[in-house]
Amino acid sequence: MKPLDFNVTCPIPISQYPNVLMAHGGGGKLMHQLLETVFAKAFSNPILDSRHDSAQFNVPSNKLAMTTDSYVVQPLFFPGGDIGSMAIHGTVNDLAMSGARPLYLSCAFIIEEGLPMETLWRVVCSMRDAANKCGVQIVTGDTKVVDKGKGDGLFINTTGIGVIETLLEITPKQVCQDDAVIVSGDLGRHGMAIMAEREGLAFESTIESDSAPVHEVVLDLLKGGIEIHCLRDLTRGGLASALNEIAEVAGVKIAVEEKTIPVREDVHAACEMLGLDPLHVANEGRFVAFVAARDSENALRIMRSHSVSGNAAVIGKVAEKSSPLVTLKSAIGAARILDMPSGEQLPRIC
Amino acid sequence: MKYLDEYRDAELAQKLAREIHRVTTRPWVIMEICGGQTHAIVKFGIDELLPKDITLVHGPGCPVCVTPLEVIDKAIEIAARPGVILTSFGDMLRVPGSETDLLSMKARGSDVRIVYSPLDALKVAEENPTREVVFFGVGFETTAPATAMAVFQASQKGLRNFSMLISHVLVPPAIEALMSSPDCRVQGFLAAGHVCAVVGYEEYLPLAKTYRIPIVVTGFEPLDILQGILMTILQLEEGRTEVENQYARAVRREGNQPAQELVRKVFKIVHRKWRGIGEIARSGLGLANAYAAFDAEKKFGLSNHSVEEPKECLSGLVLQGLKKPPGCPAFAKKCTPEHPLGATMVSSEGACAAYYRYRRREEKELAGAR
Amino acid sequence: MMRVGRINFGGVFKEASLAYVPEAKVGDYVIVHVGFALSRVDEDEAQKVFEYLKQMDELGEIQGKEK
Numbered sequence: 001m002k003p004l005d006f007n008v009t010c011p012i013p014i015s016q017y018p019n020v021l022m023a024h025g026g027g028g029k030l031m032h033q034l035l036e037t038v039f040a041k042a043f044s045n046p047i048l049d050s051r052h053d054s055a056q057f058n059v060p061s062n063k064l065a066m067t068t069d070s071y072v073v074q075p076l077f078f079p080g081g082d083i084g085s086m087a088i089h090g091t092v093n094d095l096a097m098s099g100a101r102p103l104y105l106s107c108a109f110i111i112e113e114g115l116p117m118e119t120l121w122r123v124v125c126s127m128r129d130a131a132n133k134c135g136v137q138i139v140t141g142d143t144k145v146v147d148k149g150k151g152d153g154l155f156i157n158t159t160g161i162g163v164i165e166t167l168l169e170i171t172p173k174q175v176c177q178d179d180a181v182i183v184s185g186d187l188g189r190h191g192m193a194i195m196a197e198r199e200g201l202a203f204e205s206t207i208e209s210d211s212a213p214v215h216e217v218v219l220d221l222l223k224g225g226i227e228i229h230c231l232r233d234l235t236r237g238g239l240a241s242a243l244n245e246i247a248e249v250a251g252v253k254i255a256v257e258e259k260t261i262p263v264r265e266d267v268h269a270a271c272e273m274l275g276l277d278p279l280h281v282a283n284e285g286r287f288v289a290f291v292a293a294r295d296s297e298n299a300l301r302i303m304r305s306h307s308v309s310g311n312a313a314v315i316g317k318v319a320e321k322s323s324p325l326v327t328l329k330s331a332i333g334a335a336r337i338l339d340m341p342s343g344e345q346l347p348r349i350c
Numbered sequence: 351m352k353y354l355d356e357y358r359d360a361e362l363a364q365k366l367a368r369e370i371h372r373v374t375t376r377p378w379v380i381m382e383i384c385g386g387q388t389h390a391i392v393k394f395g396i397d398e399l400l401p402k403d404i405t406l407v408h409g410p411g412c413p414v415c416v417t418p419l420e421v422i423d424k425a426i427e428i429a430a431r432p433g434v435i436l437t438s439f440g441d442m443l444r445v446p447g448s449e450t451d452l453l454s455m456k457a458r459g460s461d462v463r464i465v466y467s468p469l470d471a472l473k474v475a476e477e478n479p480t481r482e483v484v485f486f487g488v489g490f491e492t493t494a495p496a497t498a499m500a501v502f503q504a505s506q507k508g509l510r511n512f513s514m515l516i517s518h519v520l521v522p523p524a525i526e527a528l529m530s531s532p533d534c535r536v537q538g539f540l541a542a543g544h545v546c547a548v549v550g551y552e553e554y555l556p557l558a559k560t561y562r563i564p565i566v567v568t569g570f571e572p573l574d575i576l577q578g579i580l581m582t583i584l585q586l587e588e589g590r591t592e593v594e595n596q597y598a599r600a601v602r603r604e605g606n607q608p609a610q611e612l613v614r615k616v617f618k619i620v621h622r623k624w625r626g627i628g629e630i631a632r633s634g635l636g637l638a639n640a641y642a643a644f645d646a647e648k649k650f651g652l653s654n655h656s657v658e659e660p661k662e663c664l665s666g667l668v669l670q671g672l673k674k675p676p677g678c679p680a681f682a683k684k685c686t687p688e689h690p691l692g693a694t695m696v697s698s699e700g701a702c703a704a705y706y707r708y709r710r711r712e713e714k715e716l717a718g719a720r
Numbered sequence: 721m722m723r724v725g726r727i728n729f730g731g732v733f734k735e736a737s738l739a740y741v742p743e744a745k746v747g748d749y750v751i752v753h754v755g756f757a758l759s760r761v762d763e764d765e766a767q768k769v770f771e772y773l774k775q776m777d778e779l780g781e782i783q784g785k786e787k
Binding site: 352354355356357362365366369439466467468469470489492493495499526531544547548573574577598599600602606608609 | 730737739740741742749751753754755756757758760761762763765766768769770772776787
Binding site: 218272275330331332333334335336337342 | 364392396688698704
C-alpha cells in the first residue's frame with residue numbers, strides 16, 4: 001500500500017494530538033478518546049462494540065486452535081507491508097498451520113510515547129483492511145504507553161483463535177517416510193525486503209515482503225481431500241529452521257534438493273551480496289507442507305491455483321525414520337547438511 | 351547472475367570431477383589458501399566429488415581467523431572508551447577476545463557499528479566531527495587498497511577525528527612459513543583469486559621454484575575450484591612446479607597497479623603475529639610514517655601485551671592444515687558458533703564454522719573411524 | 721580518484737568506487753570487494769573455462785573410440 005495518498009482515503013480521526021502521550025495509556029479521558037476514535041472505530045464489529053473486558057462468542061466446533069505472537073519489526077513500514085498487516089497475516093497463518101479456519105483476534109498495543117498519531121492510524125487502518133480481507137474480527141484488545149526511549153515506536157501482540165473442522169491431525173508427529181515436502185512459493189523476500197531498507201540497497205524493482213495470508217490455500221487443500229501430515233510457516237530462521245524443527249520432533253531424515261527450491265533472482269543476488277543464505281532468511285507468507293506421497297501432485301495443483309502460492313514446488317521428501325537430519329543436495333550435485341542458522345545473521349563482509 | 355551461475359553448473363562440475371578422477375594416479379595433498387574457497391568447497395560439497403586419493407587441507411586464508419587475540423582486545427579497549435565510535439566489518443563482531451567480544455560490547459552500550467566499506471567509516475567520521483571514529487582494518491591484500499584509500503582521503507580532507515586499527519596480513523610469507531615447517535605435507539597450492547587480482551602472481555614464482563610446488567591462482571565458484579584442482583593435479587602428476595592462472599578472467603600477472611601504488615604509499619611492511627601460528631616476519635602491513643596520525647594504536651596509547659589462547663582451541667593447527675575441525679575434541683561440543691573458543695568457529699570463512707554448518711554429523715563419524 | 725560506479729549485482733544496485741579500475745566503462749563486469757571495484761572481468765578469458773570443458777568432451781570421445 002503506497003503511503004503517499006494515505007490522508008486522502010483515510011483521514012485521521014484524532015487531529016488535536018499529533019503524537020501519542022503517556023496520558024493516552026493512563027486509563028482516563030485521553031485513553032478513552034484514543035480507544036473510541038482510533039481502535040474501536042477501525043475494528044468495529046458486534047463483539048468488540050459490546051465494550052466489555054473480555055469478548056464472548058460461540059464457535060461452530062469444539063476443536064479449536066489458538067496462537068499468540070508479538071511483532072517488533074523495524075522499520076514499521078516496508079515495501080509490501082507494515083507491522084500491522086504483518087501482525088494480522090502472521091496470526092492467521094499460525095492458525096492455518098493447524099488446519100484451522102481463523103475467526104477471532106485480540107490485539108495489544110505497546111506504544112512508545114511520542115509516536116506520531118498519524119503513524120498509529122496508518123498501522124490501525126492497515127490492520128483493519130488485512131482483517132477484513134482475511135475474514136477475521138478483532139474482538140478485544142489492550143493499550144499501553146511507555147516512556148520515550150523504552151519502546152522502539154510500536155510493539156504489537158496478538159492472540160488468534162480458529163476452529164478446526166478437519167478430522168486430520170496436522171502435527172509434526174504425523175510426518176512419515178516418503179512424505180513429499182512442498183514449499184508454497186519463492187523464499188527470502190521478507191527478510192531481504194527488510195535488510196534492503198536497513199542497508200540502503202537499491203533494487204531494479206523493489207523487493208517486496210511476501211507478507212500475506214495463506215489460510216485459504218490450506219482450507220482448499222483440506223477441501224480437496226489432501227492428506228496433510230504437517231504444515232509449518234516459514235518465519236524467522238527460514239526454511240532451514242522449519243525443516244530442522246520438524247525433523248527433530250518427528251524423528252526423521254529429510255532430504256531436499258537445492259535446484260528445486262524457488263528463489264527469485266534479485267533475492268538471490270541480495271543474499272550473495274550480504275553473505276546470507278536464502279534458506280535462512282525470514283518469510284511472512286510462505287509455508288512448507290508435508291503431504292502423503294500419492295497426494296503430492298494434487299496438492300501442488302491446488303496450491304498453484306492460488307496467487308499467494310503460485311510458484312509452489314516439491315523440494316524433496318522424507319527419507320526415513322532416523323535420528324533427525326536435514327540434508328541438501330547442492331547445485332553441483334553433492335550432499336551436505338542443511339543446518340539451523342545460529343543466532344542473528346550478520347552480513348558477511350570479507 | 352552472469353559470471354556466477356554458469357560457474358555452478360552441475361553437469362560441468364561433474365565433468366571436471368570425472369576428469370580429475372581420470373588423471374589422478376597417486377595420493378596428493380593440496381591446500382586452498384582463501385577462506386572464501388574453503389567455504390565454497392564445504393558448502394557445495396566439492397571435496398565429495400574428488401577421488402579419495404586427493405586430500406584438501408584448508409589454509410590460513412581467513413583474515414578474521416588469523417587476527418591475533420591481542421588485536422581483538424585492543425579493538426575492545428578502543429570501543430570501551432567513552433564517546434568513541436568503533437566501525438568494523440560484520441565478521442569481527444563475534445570473534446572472541448580474551449574476555450569478551452565486540453558484539454557484547456555493543457550490547458553493553460558501546461557505539462560499535464558494522465560498515466560494508468572503509469569509506470563508510472570515513473563518512474561516519476565526517477558526520478560526527480566531535481567524536482573519535484576508529485575503523486578496525488582487517489584483511490589480506492584484497493582489502494588493503496580499500497583501507498589505503500580511506501586513509502588517503504582522510505589525509506586529503508584533513509580529518510582529525512579518524513584513525514584505524516590495522517591488522518592486514520600478506521599471503522606469500524604465510525606460504526613460506528607453512529612450507530618451512532617440518533610437519534608440512536602440502537604438495538600444491540590453490541592461491542586466492544582476489545588477492546592475486548590485486549597483487550598479481552609474480553610473488554609466487556620464487557615460492558614455486560624454492561619449494562618445488564605447483565601454485566594455481568584459483569577463483570571461488572565450484573567450476574573455478576574444480577578446474578584449479580585439476581590443473582594442480584596435472585602439474586603434480588607431470589612433475590611440474592609452475593605458477594598457473596585459472597582465474598584469468600579477473601587476474602592479470604601484474605595485478606592492479608593503481609591499487610598496489612596506493613598501498614605502497616600508505617602502508618609499510620611490518621612483522622605480524624598470526625593467531626594460532628605465531629609471528630611471521632614481514633607478513634603484515636602497518637601505516638607508513640607519513641600517515642602515523644591515523645594510527646589508532648598511537649592515538650589511543652594502546653600498550654602491547656601478550657595474551658594466551660584458551661588451551662582447548664586448536665585453531666592454529668586447523669589454520670596450518672594440520673588438523674581438520676572434526677578432529678578437535680571441542681568441535682561441536684564446547685565450541686560452537688554460539689559460544690566459540692576461537693575465531694575459526696565464528697568467522698563465516700573459518701574452516702570450523704564451515705564444517706559445523708555443512709558437515710558436522712558425517713564428519714564426526716568419519717573422524718571417529720580414523 | 722573519486723569516480724564511483726553504480727554496480728548491478730544481478731538486480732541489486734549498489735555503488736562502488738572505480739578508483740582502481742580507471743578503464744572501466746558502462747556495461748563492463750567487475751569484481752567488487754568492500755565497496756571497491758578491483759578488477760575488470762575479461763570476457764574472452766571467461767569463455768575459456770567452457771571451451772576447455774568442451775575440448776575435454778571432444779578428447780573424451782576420441783579416447784572412447786580408441787579403446
